[in-house]
Amino acid sequence: MQGLLEDLPLLGILELIHTTRQTGVLDVQAEVPYTVTFVSGEIISGGILDWMGLDALYASPLLPESGTFNFTHRPVAGQPLGPYGHLTTDWARVSDEWEKVCEVIVSPSHCFQGDLFPFEGQNGSSVRGAARELDIPVFQAAQMAVGALKQGRLWPLDRYEWYRLRLQPAGPRAKVHPVARHLDGKRTLGEATGAGLPQHDVRDYLLGELRLGLRFPGSGWVLRDLVWEQKYGHVPLPGAGQRPSPS
Numbered sequence: 001m002q003g004l005l006e007d008l009p010l011l012g013i014l015e016l017i018h019t020t021r022q023t024g025v026l027d028v029q030a031e032v033p034y035t036v037t038f039v040s041g042e043i044i045s046g047g048i049l050d051w052m053g054l055d056a057l058y059a060s061p062l063l064p065e066s067g068t069f070n071f072t073h074r075p076v077a078g079q080p081l082g083p084y085g086h087l088t089t090d091w092a093r094v095s096d097e098w099e100k101v102c103e104v105i106v107s108p109s110h111c112f113q114g115d116l117f118p119f120e121g122q123n124g125s126s127v128r129g130a131a132r133e134l135d136i137p138v139f140q141a142a143q144m145a146v147g148a149l150k151q152g153r154l155w156p157l158d159r160y161e162w163y164r165l166r167l168q169p170a171g172p173r174a175k176v177h178p179v180a181r182h183l184d185g186k187r188t189l190g191e192a193t194g195a196g197l198p199q200h201d202v203r204d205y206l207l208g209e210l211r212l213g214l215r216f217p218g219s220g221w222v223l224r225d226l227v228w229e230q231k232y233g234h235v236p237l238p239g240a241g242q243r244p245s246p247s
Contacts, residue, residue, distance in 0.1 A: 022041060031061070031067070160225070
């Protein structure tokens with residue numbers, strides 16, 4: 001089973017697989033590509049590239065406006081992530097909430113500083129880093145950051161989690177792309193922006209390479225965050241890079 005998402009909404013495809021009790025993998029190729037694995041019509045896993053699990057599934061757009069889908073029957077095994085009806089209801093709710101959250105924080109890769117653990121200290125922390133430190137879902141950490149920002153306990157820094165990545169470009173594009181020419185496998189992307197490369201150019205390059213097939217550990221969450229940043233990160237947030245003056 002395959003087709004265009006413009007012709008058959010994703011929710012209808014999920015419902016069809018569920019009601020016919022099918023087993024296999026649904027591959028969604030949209031702005032954010034992801035997979036959903038079914039056993040007898042129940043969802044047992046899903047995610048974006050190598051970022052898998054419930055957190056990743058809920059960050060996957062449930063209502064992509066365009067793209068393609070392909071369901072492949074194959075033997076897979078596993079336990080359902082939850083009752084199908086409850087799972088898809090929560091997915092729809094969290095997917096919608098993610099957009100509202102990112103209107104405030106831009107993406108979970110965005111770094112913040114403040115008096116709230118673990119954002120304390122000179123370098124602060126990304127929302128994803130906070131989720132790891134607190135051992136909580138990324139969405140929960142993002143909600144916490146939104147609340148702290150509204151309370152004035154956090155302020156944004158002009159850094160992102162993907163700044164720590166080191167890339168060694170190869171192939172023809174490595175010689176002609178202006179960003180690729182600055183990367184040597186030793187310099188981080190953050191160091192590249194610090195050396196004068198515009199942040200949006202580095203972001204666009206990284207997202208473009210991921211869409212062309214670049215893979216590394218963490219490529220799934222990086223791609224998800226970059227798409228959010230392209231949508232919400234064009235205008236710098238007030239106070240970026242500095243603590244607001246006391247009132």
